[in-house]
Amino acid sequence: MKVCIIGCGAIGSLFAAHLGKLDDVEVWAYDPYQAHVDAINENGLRLTGESDFVAKINARSDADKIPPCEFGIIASKTLHTRAAMEAVAHIFEDGAVCSVQNGVGSEEVIAEFVPRVIMGTTFPAGHISGPGVCNHDTKGLTNIGPFVGKPASQEESDRLAEALTRGGMETNSVADPRGPMWTKVIFNCASNGVAALTRLPHGIAAEQVRPLMSAVAQEGVAVAQALGVTLEKDPEEMIDYGREVAYLHKPSMLQDVEAKRTTEIDSINGGVATIGERVGVPCPLNRAITDMVKGLEFSWTLEA
Amino acid sequence: MREINRVCVVGAGAIGSLLVGHIGALPDITMTVLVRRESHARDLNEQGLKVTGKSDLAASVLASTDPADLGDVDLVIIATKTNAVEASVTKFKGCFPNATVMMIQNGLGCERLVRENGDWPIISGLTFMSGVRKSDCHVDYELDTPTWIGPWDAESDRPGYAYIKQVEALINRSGLICEAHEDLRPVQWSKLIFNSAVNAIGAVTDTPHVPCYADTKNISDLGNLVHDMMAEGVAIARARGIELSSDPWEMNCKAVSQGGSHGSEEYAHITSMLDDVRHKSYTEVDWITGSIVRAAHEAGVPAPYHETLYRLVKGIEKGWSIVPGEH
Numbered sequence: 231m232k233v234c235i236i237g238c239g240a241i242g243s244l245f246a247a248h249l250g251k252l253d254d255v256e257v258w259a260y261d262p263y264q265a266h267v268d269a270i271n272e273n274g275l276r277l278t279g280e281s282d283f284v285a286k287i288n289a290r291s292d293a294d295k296i297p298p299c300e301f302g303i304i305a306s307k308t309l310h311t312r313a314a315m316e317a318v319a320h321i322f323e324d325g326a327v328c329s330v331q332n333g334v335g336s337e338e339v340i341a342e343f344v345p346r347v348i349m350g351t352t353f354p355a356g357h358i359s360g361p362g363v364c365n366h367d368t369k370g371l372t373n374i375g376p377f378v379g380k381p382a383s384q385e386e387s388d389r390l391a392e393a394l395t396r397g398g399m400e401t402n403s404v405a406d407p408r409g410p411m412w413t414k415v416i417f418n419c420a421s422n423g424v425a426a427l428t429r430l431p432h433g434i435a436a437e438q439v440r441p442l443m444s445a446v447a448q449e450g451v452a453v454a455q456a457l458g459v460t461l462e463k464d465p466e467e468m469i470d471y472g473r474e475v476a477y478l479h480k481p482s483m484l485q486d487v488e489a490k491r492t493t494e495i496d497s498i499n500g501g502v503a504t505i506g507e508r509v510g511v512p513c514p515l516n517r518a519i520t521d522m523v524k525g526l527e528f529s530w531t532l533e534a
Numbered sequence: 535m536r537e538i539n540r541v542c543v544v545g546a547g548a549i550g551s552l553l554v555g556h557i558g559a560l561p562d563i564t565m566t567v568l569v570r571r572e573s574h575a576r577d578l579n580e581q582g583l584k585v586t587g588k589s590d591l592a593a594s595v596l597a598s599t600d601p602a603d604l605g606d607v608d609l610v611i612i613a614t615k616t617n618a619v620e621a622s623v624t625k626f627k628g629c630f631p632n633a634t635v636m637m638i639q640n641g642l643g644c645e646r647l648v649r650e651n652g653d654w655p656i657i658s659g660l661t662f663m664s665g666v667r668k669s670d671c672h673v674d675y676e677l678d679t680p681t682w683i684g685p686w687d688a689e690s691d692r693p694g695y696a697y698i699k700q701v702e703a704l705i706n707r708s709g710l711i712c713e714a715h716e717d718l719r720p721v722q723w724s725k726l727i728f729n730s731a732v733n734a735i736g737a738v739t740d741t742p743h744v745p746c747y748a749d750t751k752n753i754s755d756l757g758n759l760v761h762d763m764m765a766e767g768v769a770i771a772r773a774r775g776i777e778l779s780s781d782p783w784e785m786n787c788k789a790v791s792q793g794g795s796h797g798s799e800e801y802a803h804i805t806s807m808l809d810d811v812r813h814k815s816y817t818e819v820d821w822i823t824g825s826i827v828r829a830a831h832e833a834g835v836p837a838p839y840h841e842t843l844y845r846l847v848k849g850i851e852k853g854w855s856i857v858p859g860e861h
Contacts, residue, residue: 427738428849434856439849442842478858500754514762515842521759522846525739528746528756 231393232299234258234321236314237306238266238275238289240356241330243364245303247275248397250285255393258296259289260318267291269362278359280366281398293317301390302327303350304340308497311339319343326382328374328390332482333497334415334505337377346382348390349407350374351414354399371400375407406459413462415502416450420469422483423499423519426526429484433477436469442515443469446499449513453506483523490530495523536697538704540607542566542630544622546574546583546597548665549638550613551673555585556708558593563704566604567597568626575599577670587665587675589709601626609701610635610654612644616821619644627651634693636701638681640806641821642726643828645686655693657701658718659683660725663710680711684718720779727767728782730823731760732789733807734843737817737850742803748787760786763839767826770840773833807847814854819847 231254235246238261250257259275261267270289277283290296299321306314308331315327328348329336341347353370374391376382384405391403404410420443425435436443447465454461472479486493500520506513539562543554546569558565569575578597585591598604607630614622616639635648636657645656662679683698685691698714705712715721732743739756741747749755764782771778810817823844830837 424846424849427846428853429857430849430853431857434852435849438852438856439845442845442849445838445842496754504753514838517753518759518762518839518842521754521756522735522739524754525735525741525746525756529739529741532742532744 231301231389232256232258232297233301233303233390233393234260234296234299234318235287236260236302236304236318236327237310238263238270239305239307240358240364241352241354242303242305243275243358244277244281244354244356244366245305245330245394245399246287247277247281247283247285247364248399249393250275250287251283251397252393255397257285257287258299259287260291260293260296260314261289262291263361264291265361266358269360273362276363277356278363278365279356280369293321296321298323298325300325301386302344303390304329304331304336306331308333308336308494309492311336315340315343326386326390328382328387330372330374331497332415332418332494334411334501335497338379341377341380345380346386347377347380348374348382348387349377349411351407351410353414369400371402373402373404373407373410375404377407408457408459409462412450412454412457412459413465413468415498416447416454416461416465417468417472418481419450419499419502419516419519420444420447420465421472422481423495423516423523425481425484426487426493426495426523427519429487431478431480431484433473433479436473440469446515446519449506449511449516450502453502453509453511453513456509456511457505487523487526492527493523495520499523536608536632538563538608538700540564540566540605541609541611542568542601542604542607542633544568544610544612544626545570545614545618546578546670547613547615548667548673549661549663550611551583551667552585552663552665552675552710553611553613554595555583555591555593555673555675556589556710557704558583558595559585559591560704560708565593565595566607567595568601568604568622569597569599572599574670581671584672585675586668586672588678589675591709601629604629606630607633609633609704612637612639612648615639616641616644616818617816620647623648623651630654634697634701636683637686638683639821640729640818642722642825643821645688649689655697656686656689657683657693657698658686658722660722678711680713681705682713682715682718682721684715684722687717687719719776723767723771723776724778724780724782724785726822726826727764727771727778728785730767730826730840730843731763731782732786733805733817734819734823734847735760735763736805737807737811737819738843738846740808740811742808743790743805744803745790748790759839763843766837766839770826770830770833770835770837773835774829811847811850816851817847819844819851823847
């Protein structure tokens with residue numbers, strides 16, 4: 231089985247390396263970061279932290295040098311989904327591509343380029359600590375399943391999940407992947423959007439601006455209901471749990487704001503608001519947060 | 535009607551200094567100033583106050599940190615920031631028994647803090663003028679835009695409109711621009727709704743008041759939020775029975791059209807709340823956006839945008855004291 235990882239940043243590296251442990255899987259990786267690509271080809275892809283091994287991966291910064299693959303796993307930032315899919319579409323003329331990206335809306339874009347799509351939601355975290363090296367910060371479950379709009383078969387989803395689990399990335403193949411996806415994105419709307427604007431770590435935000443976090447989450451719950459999606463967990467419980475275990479954790483969008491990096495707001499609060507508007511459930515607070523995070527990104531273009 | 539001979543300005547920041555320098559230069563007025571710092575009072579007593587820029591004036595004044603040194607006065611003008619009103623009023627509680635108290639704070643509701651500390655008749659006001667303090671004894675008068683005064687709506691019969699007209703005449707005679715309104719609320723709320731959106735959104739997005747506040751072409755343009763938040767404010771004012779004198783959205787579009795895409799020299803585009811947040815100094819959000827939230831609750835109408843912006847600014851302020859490593 232040939233699998234190509236699209237976007238070999240932290241999450242992409244975790245998926246690539248674990249699949250790379252398997253004898254029956256040939257792993258390719260597409261990433262524009264040349265130093266990372268060169269290091270992976272010379273020394274293998276090294277994981278540290280929660281995992282500690284080196285995997286043999288074929289990394290390329292030129293997508294034309296990658297052979298046709300049965301599966302793709304796209305792990306790029308959602309900002310780059312379209313550009314990445316344009317570059318790799320030829321690899322999957324008869325393949326299925328699975329998104330493990332943040333937020334909502336990527337699958338629709340992927341479906342424009344490939345015949346079959348798998349929707350995924352993943353919880354592990356990591357960070358690139360140098361070219362060819364990724365630290366595995368936390369382990370976690372991944373859920374994948376056929377994307378309703380342009381589905382891969384359940385059998386394909388099962389096969390990819392089986393390989394990932396065997397490689398050490400615990401993955402469930404489910405019939406309706408929207409439940410895990412919406413459960414995560416609703417939590418992220420409350421956690422990431424509010425943290426980015428208040429600059430407060432998750433636990434402190436959960437104490438100081440809780441009514442706002444709850445109101446933002448409730449808009450997402452209403453959209454999920456309108457879509458007929460059953461959530462796996464109550465977002466309020468997730469916010470409380472986050473406060474217990476990650477009190478001073480800065481959600482990724484706050485980290486992006488502090489580093490003045492373009493955020494994934496369009497796929498998180500903006501994605502929920504757009505889908506909500508489409509199905510007749512307005513999300514004024516998620517839209518407001520999206521507009522303000524965009525405003526914040528704009529402020530970085532002004533001279534001091 | 536009682537003549538105005540002795541005036542006390544409380545707080546000598548930029549706005550207070552402009553009032554002291556202008557009104558204090560009138561030959562028939564005795565100007566007194568209540569300040570917080572001993573050195574500020576001493577310098578004012580020794581050197582007086584100089585105004586440059588749009589005016590060229592010098593006033594000699596009696597300044598002190600203790601209201602008992604200032605004698606009785608006819609008119610007190612509180613010119614501190616909203617967050618300092620309570621401390622100032624507490625300080626002159628029991629003094630100035632014959633005075634009328636005039637307010638010119640941003641936002642709404644500071645009058646109650648005055649009433650809780652004394653029975654003075656109250657004049658409400660707001661100001662658009664601006665200046666830059668060059669030193670304790672020197673202020674530069676920049677924008678010669680008006681100050682609006684009128685009855686405090688909660689007690690509109692005291693001190694009576696004739697007296698308010700007398701204060702208007704005094705301020706105009708000093709070279710500043712003042713307009714009295716029999717009902718201040720239409721102008722006060724127009725400015726309040728404008729300020730609430732522009733200041734709070736500016737503080738949260740770290741963005742000066744530049745043309746993107748009027749952009750509504752794309753769905754994620756900031757102007758959409760500015761527009762919707764202002765529309766919510768207009769609905770709240772209407773629910774309180776207030777007809778606005780100007781449309782806040784038009785005020786917004788006009789204001790940003792005065793600058794280039796990055797603001798301009800002529801337009802003071804760094805709003806006060808943004809300036810406060812950048813300096814980690816507590817904002818006036820409780821009196822601006824917060825006062826609209828309270829008004830909405832009293833009127834029983836929803837205020838989701840104002841509540842959201844209010845909570846976000848309060849959240850930012852909280853971060854300065856409780857996030858480890860941030861202070």
